[in-house]
Amino acid sequence: MALRDKSKRQEPGQRSAALESSQPLGAVRRAQLLTTYGVGAMVAFDDQSFIVSGLDTWNVVGRPDIVEPRLQRYLSVKGFRLPPAFDPPAGDGVRVRRFPRMYSCAGCGHNLRPFEEFNPPPGKSECAACGTPLTPSRFVIACEYGHLNDFPYHAWVHNDNDGETVRPGRDHRLSLHTTGRTTALRSIVVTCSCGASASLEGAFGRFVMRDIKVSCEGGRPWLGEQAARPGCPMTPRTLQRGSSAAWFPLVRSALSIPPWNEGIHLLIHDRFDMLQHLDDGTMATVAEKTGMLENTGYSIEDLVTAVRQRQKIENEQLEDDDGQFESAGELRREEYEKLIQTTHEGSGGRDFECVRPSGDSAPLRKMGIAQNMLVKRLREVRVLKSFVRVEAPGLSEPNDRKAELSLGKLDWLPAIEVIGEGVFLRLDDDRLVGWEKCEGPSTRAQVLRHNHTIHLRQRAGLSKKTTPPESPLTARFVLMHTLAHALINEWSLDAGYPAASLRERLYVSDKMAGVLIYTATSDSAGSLGGLVSQGEPHRLRSSLESALERISWCSADPLCMEATAGGADSLNLAACHACVLVPETSCETNNAFLDRALLIGTPDIHATGYFHD
Structure with a gap:
């Protein structure tokens, strides 16, 4: 499974050219796109860090690859698709976006700034000024509503001023240093050109972001920079970029059991939306004219029975499973x-x-x-x-x-x-x-x-x-x-x-x-x-x-x-x-x-x- 960069902004209608020209950054197994590196999860390749982009960027077309009527009804969808493969026609990989945005350069005084401000060469993660490989931020903030944002280094350094009166600018350039005296967070120090500095000790406190008046910005970087939902009432928490708490998948599964795994039900799946509205006689006429039962071994009676059986389960009210295992x-x-x-x-x-x-x-x-x-x-x-x-x-x-x-x-x-x-x-x-x-x-x-x-x-x-x-x-x-x-x-x-x-x-x-x-x-x-x-x-x-x-x-x-x-x-x-x-x-x-x-x-x-x- 190839992962490709989709960090550049694109206008509607320009998707194909930008996507097809992107080079693969790495590969993961298809199963990992559900359990480890799914949509919204962060993945590291060499000295770069990315987040897996949303489903609307996946290059998948045609009818669903996987059919499971029971699970489709439970999840209220029409079908399921395999994560796109590297080679056409199955697809050309899954898109990723650069995240976090904050990087540091060890060769330029350990400058800490957004990735774009280092002016890296196309396709590389290097500082344009010194050629030193850039290092992505180790820390991010997230809230229990699934939002994700860069760690607020500026507010953290200037928290004595409530993080509000000091605005980022040319007079406030950040740098990241490690003293090496201990392995604790107090050995990681962020300094500002204005003279302010602070270690990251205590950054993982449950309410520390609230104490420095940093609220959740509702960031959803896997869906794009413009997808944020400001006004989130939750207090964000500091997480390490590779922490398991940064992404917990909600995976649902079902076994294929009779009669839904039998051939006649698989045969009618793509036509069910049309067949369910026909009476038995009209359904038989349509089946004969289209030849949908030719060389299948199934009769008109089997077709009608399968459609009515599927229709019955589709119309049944699902029981509420909340509050139970x-x-x-x-x-x-x-x-x-x-x-x-x-x-x-x-x-x-x-x-x-x-x-x-x-x-x-x-x-x-x-x-x-x-x-x-x-x-x-x-x-x-x-x-x-x-x-x-x-x-x-x-x-x-x-x-x-x-x-x-x-x-x-x-x-x-x-x-x-x-x-x-x-x-x-x-x-x-x-x-x-x-x-x-x-x-x-x-x-x-x-x-x-x-x-x-x-x-x-x-x-x-x-x-x-x-x-x-x-x-x-x-x-x-x-x-x-x-x-x-x-x-x-x-x-x-x-x-x-x-x-x-x-x-x-x-x-x-x-x-x-x-x-x-x-x-x-x-x-x-x-x-x-x-x-x-x-x-x-x-x-x-x-x-x-x-x-x-x-x-x-x-x-x-x-x-x-x-x-x-x-x-x-x-x-x-x-x-x-x-x-x-x-x-x-x-x-x-x-x-x-x-x-x-x-x-x-x-x-x-x-x-x-x-x-x-």
């Missing part, structure tokens, strides 16, 4: 119904095949596993919906926090599709309900729920007198989540897959208790059968016993098992890097809501663990 949402409920059924190749299509194992599952049922299914083939579509900054996304984000991916409303979003395989497990409902009523699980879940409620209250900016949001966390969710982590770690050793290549997909609500552990990749490596074979009863029983034995003791015990608060925001109990944590790419909740005691019990109360016996 994604694992209990409507998309997951639909997938859960298919995962507990046997779907052969003839009925499931090319993208989904879920079958029962050939061995005897009776020993697993004695352990509390009600059902294990082999998902021999699956297709997952992952979509970049939006992104947030400063604070990681929570259960439900207000629209103010979700940054726009383009200047205008588009009917598509960037996405990738991945192919893989997996194993689905469902716990025994009766045993699970009985376990949830025990004092041990409910008590430990209540501790996590209390910590999560405090976290939600802080995120919402509510005072102690205001009723906080209700945490949906349950002992069932923590159990299923920790079980998934234990099996991922075990199978990474037994199945030959790195832990980072395995992913969890949770299905947890008052009517669901399942987990899909799968490998999904954009090539054929995710469907070689190594993981599916672990779902056979004899292998699964051995893996489960080994995983439970492995987490029954942690090298951090007894501190780990006795912890009452662990992990970020105290959202874990008995869980650490030595026992059940996995790579963050494998986890749906950033390694939060884990407690291995709910699997194996505690030294004092063995019945706390679902698998204690």
Whole structure:
């Protein structure tokens, strides 16, 4: 995936010439355009820094590349597009804009000024006066509404004068120096030609920008210099340019399940807007005249049935999933119904095949596993919906926090599709309900729920007198989540897959208790059968016993098992890097809501663990 500079201003109608002449600056994988370097994220190449431009600058034409009706309805778009490739006709790369604008030159007295004022040669990041490579600013400011701006060096140096009475000009030229005495921020000093100076110590304080009377300018540099939204009420925070807090993607995904992954539904997708308004007779006439069913093996009846089926789901009201985990949402409920059924190749299509194992599952049922299914083939579509900054996304984000991916409303979003395989497990409902009523699980879940409620209250900016949001966390969710982590770690050793290549997909609500552990990749490596074979009863029983034995003791015990608060925001109990944590790419909740005691019990109360016996 080539990234090209789009920093120069262009008038409407001049887009193609400027874009086609730009040279590629570097390359990233297509999948990274959703998870690491998506729209609004900063990316560094050599001695330069850029921000990935909005979707309206992407050179993509024609009909959508990826079809997934369920996810399209959920996100209110008509389709999804792959990030453009380097070579035509798939595209000629993704545009980037220079950011931050502030650079320094070590050869000219460490001058600190906007990039253009150094008059660099075309295509280079060098000072015109001395030829020294320029260095982009290490610091930026961002707010929780997704806005991003350069660090206010001038206001920082002159904060004794309230940052208002001193205006930038020829008498106030900045320079950036490093004393080298320590690695702390106090060794980085900004000086002004007027004699004022200040170190950057304290620049990362939560309200320090408010103290020097710097407000958020509403900058949206990924959409252009003129896209700012002034008047933002939020207080900006200082971030390092490469900080993970500078960009958190909001990615949504869905599995392709019957009947939406079958050929007839794919066939009608491009014509659905027209077909849905026709009666059955007219639809048959149109199909005959256009020959849309020729050599497809489908009849007029199949066409009518598919259109009416699609029309019905399009008209259904989506349930509000705010305030609950994604694992209990409507998309997951639909997938859960298919995962507990046997779907052969003839009925499931090319993208989904879920079958029962050939061995005897009776020993697993004695352990509390009600059902294990082999998902021999699956297709997952992952979509970049939006992104947030400063604070990681929570259960439900207000629209103010979700940054726009383009200047205008588009009917598509960037996405990738991945192919893989997996194993689905469902716990025994009766045993699970009985376990949830025990004092041990409910008590430990209540501790996590209390910590999560405090976290939600802080995120919402509510005072102690205001009723906080209700945490949906349950002992069932923590159990299923920790079980998934234990099996991922075990199978990474037994199945030959790195832990980072395995992913969890949770299905947890008052009517669901399942987990899909799968490998999904954009090539054929995710469907070689190594993981599916672990779902056979004899292998699964051995893996489960080994995983439970492995987490029954942690090298951090007894501190780990006795912890009452662990992990970020105290959202874990008995869980650490030595026992059940996995790579963050494998986890749906950033390694939060884990407690291995709910699997194996505690030294004092063995019945706390679902698998204690």
